[in-house]
Amino acid sequence: ILNVEQSPQSLHVQEGDSTNFTCSFPSSNFYALHWYRWETAKSPEALFVMTLNGDEKKKGRISATLNTKEGYSYLYIKGSQPEDSATYLCALRGLGNEKLTFGTGTRLTIIP
């Protein structure tokens, strides 16, 4: 069983501030790392897929980095806006596996 951990569980950030949170996973069984954004009462929406050590992906004000050797990924949000309020999930795809193992998410609330 793959163990994917996310921290913190929840986060309150003032509008305009930048923030980041972490996803940790077993580095010995890694194939790809996915990030999803999940707004309340909606379904998870894919943000990034990363496979290579040192990968950096960016979409607007949101970016992510990947360190497969030490088993972590960071998600950064620059200049937080109220619409960034959501739960951010990371998910690991292990070697030889098509399924994703999800973390429990970081619930982000932006305070206007």
Next chain:
Amino acid sequence: DAGVIQSPRHEVTEMGQEVTLRCKPISGHDYLFWYRQTMMRGLELLIYFNNNVPIDDSGMPEDRFSAKMPNASFSTLKIQPSEPRDSAVYFCASSFRGSSYEQYFGPGTRLTVT
């Protein structure tokens, strides 16, 4: 494409009744996943299919749960008999190899068993 389609969006039923949830994956996707979301356990994988064949059903909680995929465009998740503890949001997702197995989620079915 319309995305992953799930029906019904909401289902309220009495304990002991049979419940059937339906999913239509994105055309061309050859993987289909059923998830359950609860406050206690987050998003948990129940079962997934590849080319209509069940690959891993180790997440199915018990014999009351069953899933089928009779063709590439349709899958069902059935609970019989239903119990109050089955109340949750059930998501269906689909993916294919060409998208790095990125999963596209449906809107979910909110099930309430009274």
